[in-house]
Amino acid sequence: MSKLSGKVVVVTGASKGIGAEIAKQFGGQGASVVVNYSSSREGADRVVNDIVSKGGKAVSVQGDVSKREDVERVFAEAHKNFGTVNVLVNNAGVYQFQSLEATTEEEFHRQFNVNVLGIILATQAAANQFGESGGSVINIGSAISRASIPNTAVYTATKHAVNGITKSLSAELGPKKIRVNALNPGAVETEGTQAGGTLEGDFVKQLVAATPLGRLGQPSDIAPVALFLASDDSAWITGEILSVSGGQ
Numbered sequence: 001m002s003k004l005s006g007k008v009v010v011v012t013g014a015s016k017g018i019g020a021e022i023a024k025q026f027g028g029q030g031a032s033v034v035v036n037y038s039s040s041r042e043g044a045d046r047v048v049n050d051i052v053s054k055g056g057k058a059v060s061v062q063g064d065v066s067k068r069e070d071v072e073r074v075f076a077e078a079h080k081n082f083g084t085v086n087v088l089v090n091n092a093g094v095y096q097f098q099s100l101e102a103t104t105e106e107e108f109h110r111q112f113n114v115n116v117l118g119i120i121l122a123t124q125a126a127a128n129q130f131g132e133s134g135g136s137v138i139n140i141g142s143a144i145s146r147a148s149i150p151n152t153a154v155y156t157a158t159k160h161a162v163n164g165i166t167k168s169l170s171a172e173l174g175p176k177k178i179r180v181n182a183l184n185p186g187a188v189e190t191e192g193t194q195a196g197g198t199l200e201g202d203f204v205k206q207l208v209a210a211t212p213l214g215r216l217g218q219p220s221d222i223a224p225v226a227l228f229l230a231s232d233d234s235a236w237i238t239g240e241i242l243s244v245s246g247g248q
Contacts (some may be wrong), residue, residue: 002028003029010122011091015046045060061073078129087136103153119165134179141162174239184243
């Protein structure tokens with residue numbers, strides 16, 4: 001039997017990168033997948049088509065996770081299409097590397113609204129829909145929370161917050177049989193990091209040199225760990241921060 005057979009999953013920010021790969025692997029393991037996106041409907045539809053073409057079930061639903069009404073609509077559509085949600089993957093995130101001097105209030109709030117408030121709002125909605133059997137929440141953090149990288153103060157702060165939220169909510173929601181864990185990926189090659197130029201030149205050479213497994217990560221390195229946390233194989237695991245970083 002497939003590991004996620006019968007489960008309904010919402011993956012936020014799933015139109016590309018890590019989120020897209022998680023959605024596709026979950027769909028391949030029997031889950032009915034809600035592919036959330038903020039702006040790239042084309043990307044989300046590609047993910048849905050990939051899942052459906054292989055016999056899976058998926059729909060794309062637009063929604064900005066930093067807005068409560070959008071989040072509530074995403075979960076309403078999930079229930080309308082597939083029934084009660086069992087798993088939430090909080091993958092949606094934004095970043096901008098910039099110096100302290102260049103940091104603005106607007107950029108601070110943009111990153112915290114999506115990366116932190118978005119997790120709170122989505123988990124609220126999920127917890128309200130999870131049934132008596134509970135559910136699994138998987139937060140996508142970053143290995144940057146253990147690093148000291150210049151020009152990343154705001155982004156690094158949001159990812160520290162992800163880990164803190166994970167620990168706190170695991171204790172709060174445990175009595176409801178809701179497990180909350182986080183993955184901290186290292187440097188991963190995605191459409192976003194390629195387009196943003198963050199993994200280039202000497203910086204990427206330094207990252208690879210600091211990674212014992214000697215390479216950048218791929219979305220396919222992250223998705224199987226998320227699959228484990230979504231499945232019943234991890235039924236006794238909550239409040240954990242799992243590094244998926246090649247040892248970085």
